[in-house]
Structures are given as structure tokens and as C-alpha cells.
Amino acid sequence: xxxxxxxxxxxxxxxxxxxxxxxxxxxxxxxxxxxxxxxxxxxxxxxxxxxxxxxxxxxxxxxxxxxxxxxxxxxxxxxxxxxxxxxxxxxxxxxxxxxxxxxxxxxxxxxxxxxx
Amino acid sequence: xxxxxxxxxxxxxxxxxxxxxxxxxxxxxxxxxxxxxxxxxxxxxxxxxxxxxxxxxxxxxxxxxxxxxxxxxxxxxxxxxxxxxxxxxxxxxxxxxxxxxxxxxxxxxxxxxxxx
Amino acid sequence: xxxxxxxxxxxxxxxxxxxxxxxxxxxxxxxxxxxxxxxxxxxxxxxxxxxxxxxxxxxxxxxxxxxxxxxxxxxxxxxxxxxxxxxxxxxxxxxxxxxxxxxxxxxxxxxxxxxx
Amino acid sequence: xxxxxxxxxxxxxxxxxxxxxxxxxxxxxxxxxxxxxxxxxxxxxxxxxxxxxxxxxxxxxxxxxxxxxxxxxxxxxxxxxxxxxxxxxxxxxxxxxxxxxxxxxxxxxxxxxxxx
Numbered sequence: 001x002x003x004x005x006x007x008x009x010x011x012x013x014x015x016x017x018x019x020x021x022x023x024x025x026x027x028x029x030x031x032x033x034x035x036x037x038x039x040x041x042x043x044x045x046x047x048x049x050x051x052x053x054x055x056x057x058x059x060x061x062x063x064x065x066x067x068x069x070x071x072x073x074x075x076x077x078x079x080x081x082x083x084x085x086x087x088x089x090x091x092x093x094x095x096x097x098x099x100x101x102x103x104x105x106x107x108x109x110x111x112x113x114x115x116x
Numbered sequence: 117x118x119x120x121x122x123x124x125x126x127x128x129x130x131x132x133x134x135x136x137x138x139x140x141x142x143x144x145x146x147x148x149x150x151x152x153x154x155x156x157x158x159x160x161x162x163x164x165x166x167x168x169x170x171x172x173x174x175x176x177x178x179x180x181x182x183x184x185x186x187x188x189x190x191x192x193x194x195x196x197x198x199x200x201x202x203x204x205x206x207x208x209x210x211x212x213x214x215x216x217x218x219x220x221x222x223x224x225x226x227x228x229x230x231x232x
Numbered sequence: 233x234x235x236x237x238x239x240x241x242x243x244x245x246x247x248x249x250x251x252x253x254x255x256x257x258x259x260x261x262x263x264x265x266x267x268x269x270x271x272x273x274x275x276x277x278x279x280x281x282x283x284x285x286x287x288x289x290x291x292x293x294x295x296x297x298x299x300x301x302x303x304x305x306x307x308x309x310x311x312x313x314x315x316x317x318x319x320x321x322x323x324x325x326x327x328x329x330x331x332x333x334x335x336x337x338x339x340x341x342x343x344x345x346x347x348x
Numbered sequence: 349x350x351x352x353x354x355x356x357x358x359x360x361x362x363x364x365x366x367x368x369x370x371x372x373x374x375x376x377x378x379x380x381x382x383x384x385x386x387x388x389x390x391x392x393x394x395x396x397x398x399x400x401x402x403x404x405x406x407x408x409x410x411x412x413x414x415x416x417x418x419x420x421x422x423x424x425x426x427x428x429x430x431x432x433x434x435x436x437x438x439x440x441x442x443x444x445x446x447x448x449x450x451x452x453x454x455x456x457x458x459x460x461x462x463x464x
Contacts, residue, residue, distance in 0.1 A: 034274075037273050048263055054315065055339070058304060058346065061300055078286060080220045100201055104193060115185045154390055157386045157389060191402050199402065229407060308456060317432065317433075337425070347463065
């Protein structure tokens with residue numbers, strides 16, 4: 001278990017990648033990261049079983065929080081560069097600006113849930 | 117001082133509003149909200165001066181956190197619906213996709229600072 | 233996977249429970265909760281594999297954040313009611329106030345890592 | 349406005365300071381810090397008035413979040429080293445353990461509100 005902060009997976013994925021969510025091009029990076037977080041959660045369960053010191057467990061929980069934040073940020077970024085930008089194009093092509101508004105609102109709500 | 121959660125100011129602002137930041141159309145709403153937060157901070161200083169109970173002060177700090185989150189969310193939303201969407205259009209018009217990437221990265225970094 | 237907020241495990245554990253960490257009396261509750269979080273993380277990996285919508289994945293990440301917060305809070309509470317209170321007694325018995333200071337500082341640092 | 353993280357005010361205050369809340373010995377440090385946060389909030393209002401770039405405003409909001417976290421942490425620490433520890437002593441003297449439980453629960457609830 002490491003506490004080092006990592007980069008969010010998935011830089012700005014291929015803009016032309018159509019018919020799939022933004023994170024699709026980085027799927028392996030996300031899966032690897034999630035398997036790692038799963039291992040960290042199991043590691044904390046082991047610490048509880050072995051009666052480790054509560055403060056050390058809290059430190060590991062903070063490390064998982066950070067790792068989850070990195071995953072969230074990657075997803076938010078992929079959403080913006082694919083779904084929001086894609087909706088902007090479709091809105092322009094179809095003359096339907098509500099499409100963008102809906103995607104932006106959805107992203108804002110999702111970010112709001114992360115901030116809480 | 118109230119602890120009720122509030123809506124983020126500035127619904128999706130006018131998409132045709134060019135030459136200004138997204139929040140410009142909601143300036144008054146943001147200023148009103150910020151003046152309120154300023155008053156809340158002053159209220160906490162007053163509680164400290166009057167030796168109020170620490171837990172009650174912490175409750176007020178949590179209320180300010182929430183109010184600041186609402187301001188942040190409003191700015192993030194305005195940024196997405198103006199700057200990101202605007203960059204998407206400019207990128208299409210000029211054939212320069214790096215423009216969008218830069219705006220999305222900037223927004224991601226800003227959201228990352230809020231999550232921390 | 234549910235997004236409902238749950239109570240932190242481990243109410244104030246037995247004050248007379250000596251020779252073990254505070255969470256020891258609630259070990260099973262913590263383990264159950266951690267296994268549940270582990271399952272939630274696996275559920276997110278499955279969503280990524282099945283190309284689920286990014287916003288829905290973000291909603292599940294927010295649910296894990298909440299579940300981890302509840303675990304953290306439980307540990308913080310147990311730490312206070314056992315380690316801090318225990319140190320206060322030992323400090324009084326031995327005339328060594330630094331003991332309490334060290335425990336309080338340790339708890340403060342741990343809470344600070346959670347806030348970030 | 350600076351974004352540098354600062355130490356929480358009020359190291360472990362005088363343990364013998366009775367009849368007042370923990371933060372009382374650090375009152376000036378808290379007030380100075382709160383006045384500074386108030387100035388930061390005013391600075392953000394000025395940025396909105398002057399149509400500054402939304403991302404730069406978000407950076408300043410993140411700086412205020414950090415400054416408020418430092419204040420919160422200081423209050424939590426003072427609460428633990430005074431109110432919780434004080435209750436532990438009173439509980440021992442009076443044979444009334446519920447006193448500690450109440451203080452610990454109150455602190456846990458306050459920390460929970462900060463985590464959200």
C-alpha cells in the first residue's frame with residue numbers, strides 16, 4: 001500500500017473516438033487503478049483483523065480517498081472532453097443548445113456529489 | 117448565519133454571451149453570495165471573540181465550506197458551458213483541437229484543487 | 233450498490249476495554265463494512281468494463297467516498313474515546329501531560345489528512 | 349492573497365487553563381487568521397467585479413478552503429485537548445463516563461460535518 005499521489009489516468013483521449021464514452025480509450029488504466037484500490041481496501045481489512053493502530057489505518061483510508069479522487073478527476077476530464085464537447089458539436093449541427101446544457105448540468109451535479 | 121444548503125448561482129448562462137466569462141451574466145448573484153460568506157466569516161470571528169463553544173464555531177465553519185462549494189460549483193458550471201464549449205467551437209472553426217484540450221485540462225486541474 | 237449514507241460503525245466502545253485499540257470491540261462491523269466497500273470498488277471496475285456511462289460511474293465513486301468517510305469517522309471516534317481518553321488517564325496517573333499532547337496531535341494530523 | 353498552506357493556529361494550549369474553551373489561549377491567532385480569510389473572500393468578490401478569469405477565481409476559492417480547513421483543524425485539536433480531556437477527568441472524578449461519551453460524540457459529529 002502506498003500513499004503516493006498518482007496522476008489521473010487517461011489524458012485527453014482521442015477526440016475522434018465516437019460511439020463510446022471518453023474513458024473507453026483508457027479502460028485498462030482505469031481497471032488497473034481500480035484493482036489497486038480494491039487491494040488497498042483489502043489491506044485495511046487485514047489491518048483491522050490484525051489489530052493495527054487506528055491512526056495507521058486512518059492514514060491508509062486517506063490514501064484510498066486520494067486514489068479515488070484521481071479516478072474521479074480522470075472520469076470528469078474524460079466526460080468534459082468527450083460528452084460535453086461532443087454535445088456542443090451536436091448542438092451546433094442540430095441547432096439544439098439544450099443538449100449542451102443537459103451535459104453540463106449532469107457533469108456539475110456529479111462534481112457536486114464528489115465535493116460533498 | 118444559516119446552515120441551509122443553497123443552489124449554485126448562475127444557471128447555464130446565455131450561450132451567446134460572447135467576449136466575457138461565463139459568470140458575467142450572474143455577477144450580481146455571485147457578489148451577493150460572496151458578501152454573505154464574508155459576513156459568515158465575520159460572524160465566526162465574533163464567536164471567537166465572545167468565547168462561544170468550539171463545536172458551535174465548527175458548525176459555522178462547515179456552513180461556510182458548503183457556501184464556498186456552491187460558489188465553486190457555479191463557477192465550474194459556467195466555465196464548462198462557456199469556456200469549454202466556446203473552445204470546442206473555436207477548435208472546430210480553426211481546426212485546432214489543442215484549444216479544447218487546454219481548457220479541459222485547466223478545468224480538471226481547478227476541480228482537482230477543490231477536491232483536495 | 234447503494235448510495236444511502238450509513239452510520240459510522242462502532243458506537244462508543246467499552247471504556248474498560250484495555251490493552252486493545254478502540255475499534256477492537258467493533259471489529260466485525262468494520263470488517264463487514266470494508267468488505268462492502270471492496271465489493272463497491274469491484275462494481276465500479278465492472279461498470280468500466282461494460283462501458284457504462286461515466287456519470288453513473290462517478291455517482292458510484294461518490295458513494296464509496298461516503299462509505300469511507302463513515303469508516304474514518306468511526307475510527308476517529310474510537311481513537312478519541314480510547315486512545316485520547318486513555319492517555320489523559322495515564323497522564324494524570326503518571327504526571328506526564330506530554331502523553332495526551334502526543335495522542336491529540338496524532339489524531340489532529342490524521343483528521344487533517346482526511347480533510348485534504 | 350496567498351495559496352500557501354499554513355499551520356493550524358494554537359498548538360496544544362495550556363492544559364491548566366480552566367473555565368474557558370481550548371481556543372481561548374490562541375484567540376488572537378484565530379482572529380488574525382479569520383480576518384485574513386475575510387480579506388480573501390473580499391478579494392474574490394473583487395475578482396468577480398473585475399471579470400477575472402473563472403479558473404483564477406476557482407484557485408482562490410481553493411485557497412480559502414485550505415485556510416478554513418486549518419482553522420477547523422485547530423478548533424478540533426483544541427476541543428480534544430481541552431473539552432474531551434477535561435471531560436475524561438471530570439468523568440473519573442465523578443464516576444460519570446457518559447460525560448466523555450457526549451463530548452466524543454459531539455466532536456465526531458463536528459468532524460463529520462467538515463468531511464462532507
